[in-house]
Amino acid sequence: xxxxxxxxxxxxxxxxxxxxxxxxxxxxxxxxxxxxxxxxxxxxxxxxxxxxxxxxxxxxxxxxxxxxxxxxxxxxxxxxxxxxxxxxxxxxxxxxxxxxxxxxxxxxxxxxxxxxxxxxxxxxxxxxxxxxxxxxxxxxxxxxxxxxxxxxxxxxxxx
Numbered sequence: 001x002x003x004x005x006x007x008x009x010x011x012x013x014x015x016x017x018x019x020x021x022x023x024x025x026x027x028x029x030x031x032x033x034x035x036x037x038x039x040x041x042x043x044x045x046x047x048x049x050x051x052x053x054x055x056x057x058x059x060x061x062x063x064x065x066x067x068x069x070x071x072x073x074x075x076x077x078x079x080x081x082x083x084x085x086x087x088x089x090x091x092x093x094x095x096x097x098x099x100x101x102x103x104x105x106x107x108x109x110x111x112x113x114x115x116x117x118x119x120x121x122x123x124x125x126x127x128x129x130x131x132x133x134x135x136x137x138x139x140x141x142x143x144x145x146x147x148x149x150x151x152x153x154x155x156x157x158x159x
Contacts, residue, residue: 014056018048021072024081028071028088028102038090041102044072051076054143063111063129063142065122068103070115073145078110111140120150127159 025045031037044051047069055064055076066073074084079095087094087105094100095107106114113129116122126144133140150156 010056014052017052017056017076021048021051021075024071024075024084027085031085031088037088037102039101039103041071041088042069044069048072048076051145054145058111058141058143060110061138061140063113063126063133063140065113065126065129065142065144066105066115067119067122067145067147067150068115068117069147070105070145071102073115074105074107074112077107077112079105079107079112083107120146120153120155122146123150123153123155123159 022045025043028037028041029043029045032041051072055073055078058064058077060078064073064077071084075081083093083095084105085094086092087096087098087100088102090098090101092098095105100106100114102115103117104115106112113125114122116125123144123146126142130142133142146156
């Protein structure tokens with residue numbers, strides 16, 4: 001019989017995941033500051049608990065969409081550092097073959113439909129994913145991460 005987790009074990013798992021996100025962000029920032037990474041990057045530092053708190057409740061088949069600050073969401077949903085760093089560095093081994101970079105990173109295998117550099121731009125994608133799950137009779141959920149600036153975008157009201 002499998003032993004169920006205690007709250008303490010759950011909290012430690014979530015804390016470790018937050019530390020993983022911060023570690024990724026610190027390393028990504030160093031790559032950016034040293035001009036080794038093409039393009040821009042927007043840090044998720046200080047927001048780790050949001051991604052972890054939500055993604056810990058999701059299944060692999062559940063979907064997420066993200067913002068231009070998507071590294072934390074990507075890590076929290078199960079992405080691997082190697083493929084993420086390859087993506088940021090424009091390498092073929094990256095999740096989007098190095099073409100998405102920091103602001104458009106996605107990991108379809110873990111249900112991450114991608115980050116979007118347009119404020120509120122992923123809301124339509126999230127709505128489509130949720131509607132698809134409903135039409136297919138799946139119990140999957142879709143989470144759309146966005147910031148407060150996105151609440152003034154027309155797409156939010158349209159979807």
